[in-house]
Amino acid sequence: MKINVPHIAKLANLPLKPQEKDKFEKQLSEILSYVEKLSEVDTKDSETTSQVTGLENITREDEVSPSLTQEEALSNTKNKHNGLFKVKAILED
Amino acid sequence: MNYKPVIGLEVHVELKTKSKMFCSCKADYFGEKPNTNTCPVCLGLPGALPVPNKKAIEGCVMIGLALNCKINNFSKFDRKNYFYPDLPKGYQISQYDQPFCTNGYVYLGGETNRHLPSGTKKRIRIRRVHMEEDTAKLIHQGQDSLIDFNRSGVPLVEIVTEPDFESAKEVVEYLKKLQQIVRYLNVSDADMEKGNMRLEPNISLMINDKGLRIKKTLPKYKVEVKNINSFRFAEKAIEYEIKRQTEILSEGKTPVQETRGWDEDKQKTVTQRIKEEAQDYRYFPEPDIPPIRFSDSDIASIECIMPELPDVKMQRFTNIYRLSAYDAEILTRDRKIAEYFDETTVIGFHHEIKRKRIANYIINRKIDINKILPAELIQIIIKDNQKSSLDEDKLSKVIAQILIENQKAVTDYKNGKVQAIGFLIGKVKQHFPKADTRQIKNVLEKSLK
Numbered sequence: 001m002k003i004n005v006p007h008i009a010k011l012a013n014l015p016l017k018p019q020e021k022d023k024f025e026k027q028l029s030e031i032l033s034y035v036e037k038l039s040e041v042d043t044k045d046s047e048t049t050s051q052v053t054g055l056e057n058i059t060r061e062d063e064v065s066p067s068l069t070q071e072e073a074l075s076n077t078k079n080k081h082n083g084l085f086k087v088k089a090i091l092e093d
Numbered sequence: 094m095n096y097k098p099v100i101g102l103e104v105h106v107e108l109k110t111k112s113k114m115f116c117s118c119k120a121d122y123f124g125e126k127p128n129t130n131t132c133p134v135c136l137g138l139p140g141a142l143p144v145p146n147k148k149a150i151e152g153c154v155m156i157g158l159a160l161n162c163k164i165n166n167f168s169k170f171d172r173k174n175y176f177y178p179d180l181p182k183g184y185q186i187s188q189y190d191q192p193f194c195t196n197g198y199v200y201l202g203g204e205t206n207r208h209l210p211s212g213t214k215k216r217i218r219i220r221r222v223h224m225e226e227d228t229a230k231l232i233h234q235g236q237d238s239l240i241d242f243n244r245s246g247v248p249l250v251e252i253v254t255e256p257d258f259e260s261a262k263e264v265v266e267y268l269k270k271l272q273q274i275v276r277y278l279n280v281s282d283a284d285m286e287k288g289n290m291r292l293e294p295n296i297s298l299m300i301n302d303k304g305l306r307i308k309k310t311l312p313k314y315k316v317e318v319k320n321i322n323s324f325r326f327a328e329k330a331i332e333y334e335i336k337r338q339t340e341i342l343s344e345g346k347t348p349v350q351e352t353r354g355w356d357e358d359k360q361k362t363v364t365q366r367i368k369e370e371a372q373d374y375r376y377f378p379e380p381d382i383p384p385i386r387f388s389d390s391d392i393a394s395i396e397c398i399m400p401e402l403p404d405v406k407m408q409r410f411t412n413i414y415r416l417s418a419y420d421a422e423i424l425t426r427d428r429k430i431a432e433y434f435d436e437t438t439v440i441g442f443h444h445e446i447k448r449k450r451i452a453n454y455i456i457n458r459k460i461d462i463n464k465i466l467p468a469e470l471i472q473i474i475i476k477d478n479q480k481s482s483l484d485e486d487k488l489s490k491v492i493a494q495i496l497i498e499n500q501k502a503v504t505d506y507k508n509g510k511v512q513a514i515g516f517l518i519g520k521v522k523q524h525f526p527k528a529d530t531r532q533i534k535n536v537l538e539k540s541l542k
Contacts, residue, residue, distance in 0.1 A: 011373060013176045013183075050169065050378030058383045062110045062148035065117040073128045073136060073242065083127045084239035087178045090231065 003028050096342060097301040098335050099312060100264060100294055101256035104271060106281045107227060107289035108152045108248040114226045115143030115186065115246055115382075122230075122243035123287065135246035137181025142381055145170070149248035150193070150224060150385065152280035154395050156250055157194025157222040159274045159402055164392045168193050170224075170379040175372075178240055179228040187251075189376040192223035193385075200404075201266050217267055218255040225249050250281075256295070256311060261331035264294060265324050273403050277428045285322050292327060294318050296334045298342060314347055318362055320354040330355040333362055406431050414438070420452045430455065430462060437467035446474055485536065488525065492533075492540050495520045506541055514538070 005025045009016040016024075067073075070083050079086040113120050116134035133141035154164055171189035197219035229245040231238050252271065258264050272283040272290060283290040297312035316334060321327050334353075341348045353362040401409075403425050410421035410431075425431045434455055438448045451474070454460055460470060495517060496503055505513040514537060521533045 007373075011174070011375070051380075051383055053383060055383035056386050058144065059147040059150065059385075060117065060144045062112050062146050063117055064112045064119045067118045067130045067132050068136075070126060070128045073131045081237065081239055083129075084232065084241055085128070085178075086237050086239055088238070089233060089236050090178060090238045 003032075094343060095301040096298040096335075096339055098259050098331075099256045099297050099299055099315075100258035100260075100331065101315075102252075102254045102258065102264060102267065103293045103295075104252045104268070105291045106156070106250045106252065106271075106275055106283055108149050108250060108280050109282055109289075110146055110149050110152070110248055112146060113246040114146050114149055114224070114248040116141075118246065120247050122241075122247065125243050127241035127243060130243045131245065135181075136242055137183070137245075143186060143379075145224075145382060145385075146248060151395055152248070152278070153193050153222060153224040153250045154387075154392070155278050155280060155399055156252065156275060157197065158392075158396055158399065159278060160194070160197035160199055160219045160222060160252070160271075162194035162197030162219055162222055164194055164387060165191060166387050166389070167191060167384060168387075169384040170382045171376045172379050173225075173374045173376055175374060177228070178238060179231050179245070181229065181242070181245065185225060185228065186379055186382070187225035187376075188223035191384075192221045194222035195220070197222065199267065199270060201263055201270070215257075215263065217257045217263075220253045220255050222250060222252050225251060256297075258294075261328040261335070264331055265328050268292065268324055268327065270403075273426065277400055277402055279400075279428075285324065288322065292321055294321075294327065294331055296331060296338070297348070298335065298338045314350040316348060316350065316362075317352045318355060319352060319365065320356075326355050326357060329360065330362055333360070337362070400428065403428075403431075414448050416448065416452055420449075420456060423456050424452060433462045433467060437470050440468050440471045441474070444471055444475060446471060450474060485532075488521070488528070488533065488536055489540065491524050492517075492521060492536055496540060503541065514541075 003025050005021045005028070006016060008028070009024075074080045074083070074085065077085055108120075110120050112118065113130075113135055116132050118132050118135055119125075119130045122130060134143055157164055168188065168191045170186050172184040173187045173189070174184040176183055198216050199219065200214040200216055202214040227244050227247040227249045229240050229242045231240055233239075254267070258267065268290075272285075275281045275283045275290075281289055285291070295315040295317045297315040299312050316338070318330050318334060321330055333355075338348045352365045354365045355361075356363050406425045407418075407421050410416045410424060411418055414421075416424070423430075424434050434451065437451050437455075441448070441451050451470070454470060454474060455462070465473070499517060499520060502513045502516050506517075514534065517537055518530060518533050521537065522528065522530070525533070
């Protein structure tokens with residue numbers, strides 16, 4: 001299977017050096033073929049599911065409880081301005 | 094060449110629950126200080142666990158039911174992955190292949206639509222209604238973008254139609270209808286200017302080959318328009334796009350598939366920065382939230398608590414109450430007014446006051462329903478009735494005088510020239526310019542016997 005490493009790196013928001021492309025392509029291929037082993041299991045009688053906890057309908061009532069203070073919310077960042085998080089400008093032409 | 098617009102709509106409606114979708118922070122962010130309604134869940138901090146808001150799910154299902162959707166017995170949440178600063182987790186919790194509601198429809202037209210021949214209705218298919226969370230609010234300021242996470246995680250319902258619209262007018266009618274429905278359900282204020290109702294139309298044109306067999310294939314491109322925050326902008330943006338795309342197609346070219354934004358200053362849509370690659374959201378089931386299963390009785394009990402919807406009310410007002418479509422439409426526009434009218438008619442019934450008369454008071458005299466109780470309105474109508482019967486005494490006196498002064502008309506009338514009564518009505522009206530012509534005619538006829 002051909003893996004488009006630069007595309008995956010972009011989706012993952014990770015910088016990629018040109019020389020890393022082959023290295024990661026090999027590693028990702030190995031991971032895929034390892035996971036591929038699962039297809040050897042006979043699943044004829046198994047139901048398809050995305051959850052194995054057996055739980056269903058876990059919800060909460062619509063009630064408000066106290067939030068963090070603004071200082072607490074911003075305490076992990078150095079980049080702030082007037083109570084807001086600050087990031088580099090998002091291009092919007 | 095003649096082109097036919099093909100328009101589909103995505104509408105986002107923010108629900109007015111007390112708390113957010115997956116955490117118990119306050120959901121109403123309007124006028125709040127920035128970043129004061131947040132917690133590890135809605136800030137996307139590692140390890141925080143989302144728990145869905147039951148009331149929000151109910152609201153989503155109600156919207157689905159109101160739009161005649163099938164409510165799926167089994168649903169789940171999924172992660173939609175992309176990087177953007179307003180999305181702290183790097184993914185949005187949404188629904189992908191098993192949304193709460195699918196395959197609905199609404200009708201446009203009927204009696205209230207001036208753009209369709211009366212009696213014609215147009216069916217707009219609803220593809221899906223699903224539940225997700227709102228993103229944080231970005232404020233662009235020079236070299237920086239500032240983020241307020243108060244809006245992050247507010248319950249958001251997305252309503253997607255099939256590309257069934259053929260004009261901007263149809264789109265606006267649908268939007269007004271959708272707004273009316275969610276307001277009736279009391280699940281959202283659906284105020285476009287405040288941003289709790291947002292829409293993204295996608296617009297393309299196909300060749301309108303009437304006579305030939307109409308090709309069912311959709312155009313190969315579509316243009317999505319964002320940044321529309323009023324019904325008026327929606328209409329203008331769509332009309333602008335139809336014109337722009339017609340020009341491109343007429344030159345034998347194909348419009349670029351892209352996202353554009355409405356620029357109110359320039360009165361046109363402008364290209365928004367195109368993402369470098371095709372969207373690749375890599376949806377997968379949200380592992381932190383177990384699936385949701387609705388039994389048929391769960392769905393029925395949600396249906397039970399829904400109010401009577403505008404279309405049904407409209408039908409009841411015209412078919413059973415025998416109001417004109419015009420009156421019924423005005424009275425059902427707002428649920429409060431409709432309920433006020435209903436309540437007043439019940440009291441009015443005991444005083445033999447006709448529904449039409451109550452409708453006239455509410456519509457023409459613009460009664461302030463927040464100040465005048467239904468029973469008070471009935472008292473006002475009763476008083477007015479007494480006043481007009483007092484007037485009737487005066488009226489009879491004036492009429493007697495006029496009959497004496499206009500013997501010729503009286504004789505003509507008695508000799509069978511019935512239209513002579515018009516002349517006499519005119520004379521009476523000089524004394525009572527505001528009086529009801531029919532009432533004058535009735536009294537006149539009695540006096541002439």
